[in-house]
Amino acid sequence: MTNQTAPQGPDEPEGDAEQIPTPATVPDQGVEKAKRPSPRPDVFYTPVSNGMDYLVSVFKSLTEGATPPSARDLKYTVLHLQAATEVLLKARLAREHFSLIFVDPLQATHEAWQKGDFKSCGTLEAFDRLCNIGGLPLKGEDRKRIKELSDHRNALQHYGLKHNAHAIESRAARVLDFLITFIHKHLIPGLGPAEAAGVERNMDSLRLKLKGIETLVRQRMNDLRSELTKVADVTVKCPDCEQWAMVADGRDEGPACLFCHQVWTEAPESAAANYAWIILGLDDHSTIQDGGDPPVAECPDCEVCALVTEAVTAAGRPGATPLCFSCGTVFKNLTDCDGGCGTVLDIAPDGESIPMCSNCIDTRYARF
Known part of the structure; x- marks a missing residue:
């Protein structure tokens, strides 16, 4: 007797044929897909915040690492201090006019400035233009200090560097000394309220760390000695x-x-x-x-x-x-008021003045 196979419906697979799942519904191509939020924020620094970030890094290298700072700490001190100096000088120079940041101001265009597509002047050129065009009373000795730091940075970046650690600390400290004054006198006063407040917050933190940088302390106090003596x-x-x-x-x-x-x-x-x-x-x-x-x-x-x-x-x-x-x-000749009110008086010990404030005198002798 022949076995009969039950007839299969039109939607059922024959025998052992692989069952193919029903295709998923294709979304309407006219509907815009929801944008997924970026998992990382954009990188954004203004010139001033960028320079201050480098400066904060310098203080971390000098105060939060090994004591005394390690060779690696000093390497990043040189690199980041040079970067901070260049960026902050140019940020102040751009306030005079954006064209002064260009190697050749005569070739400057606002479009190139907006795009950042141009070759900028060097650190020393920025220093000179701040003096000669901006009229800032910067000192020649500070220019020399910046040049020394730039030489160290170039040697370290391109050729490697072997130099006395104390000399590097000393030269870095001199430029740091200059920058602290430069930011206080010439950069903060012209900033907008929000950015000025941000720089001030950084400066409050950096002031507290100043005492931890022994070389800077010695150098700065030596520079201030004649002024403080007066x-x-x-x-x-x-x-x-x-x-x-x-x-x-x-x-x-x-x-x-x-x-x-x-x-x-x-x-x-x-x-x-x-x-x-x-x-x-x-x-x-x-x-x-x-x-x-x-x-x-x-x-x-x-x-x-x-x-x-x-x-x-x-x-x-x-x-x-x-x-x-x-x-x-x-x-x-300070003395406390005899009337017991707590007022401090400046009375010469001549034996004639009454060591009592006017209020206590009025109160005590009012009946007379």
């Missing part, structure tokens, strides 16, 4: 960089550190309080709790609460010298 009686240790370079001489912009360029603009009270707490370790609460007088009092001369009664000046150290961080007055 104001030694009103110079104290800076609460930001901890160098003996904070000058409180009553200048209009407020107390300022000549080393790290921190300026307490119109805030001498804050400068006095920071100094008393960070450098002297004194604060109102602890001092009063221990039965002492507040470390910062109202000045008898200018009546601003910026008189540090136990300040230690460069001229008077290690002894205490009462100094007003607002008007820059150094006091020698």
Whole structure:
């Protein structure tokens, strides 16, 4: 008897034939595909932020690696410091006019400038143009320092370099010294508010790291020695960089550190309080709790609460010298008011003056 195979439907495969899945539906070609978000952000730096990024890298190489910095740290110090110098000088030069960045300003076009499709001038040319065209009062000795750094960078980049580590540190420190001042005086003032704030934030961080770079400290303090000697009686240790370079001489912009360029603009009270707490370790609460007088009092001369009664000046150290961080007055005859109000008075010990403030005198003798 012959076996009969049941008839198969039109949609069923015959025998062992491979079953082919039904094709997926093809989307309408007229519908635009949804764009997938890029997994990585675009690379974007303005000239100033680019230069500051290089400068931050320099400080990391000098302060966050081996102590003293390793050969690799010094290599990147040279490379990135040269890059920072070039970029920041040119960023400032472009503010005068974009054509000055071109090797030949006469061939400059705005289209080439926008595209970045041009050959720019060198670092020293940028320095010279800032002086000769921009009128910036840059020093010839700083140009020499930049040239020395450029020579080291070119040798390191193209031929290799064998040089004394201390010499590299010293030359790098000199250029770093120049850049810190350049950024403070010539770059930040012309920036927009947002970018200026960003640079200031970086500078606040870099100021704190300045004290960790021994070569820079020695070089910079040596450069400032003659200037600081003239104001030694009103110079104290800076609460930001901890160098003996904070000058409180009553200048209009407020107390300022000549080393790290921190300026307490119109805030001498804050400068006095920071100094008393960070450098002297004194604060109102602890001092009063221990039965002492507040470390910062109202000045008898200018009546601003910026008189540090136990300040230690460069001229008077290690002894205490009462100094007003607002008007820059150094006091020698301070005394507390006998009325018990806490007012500080400047009264010569002549035996005739009453050691009492006018308010206490009025209160005590009002009945008479």
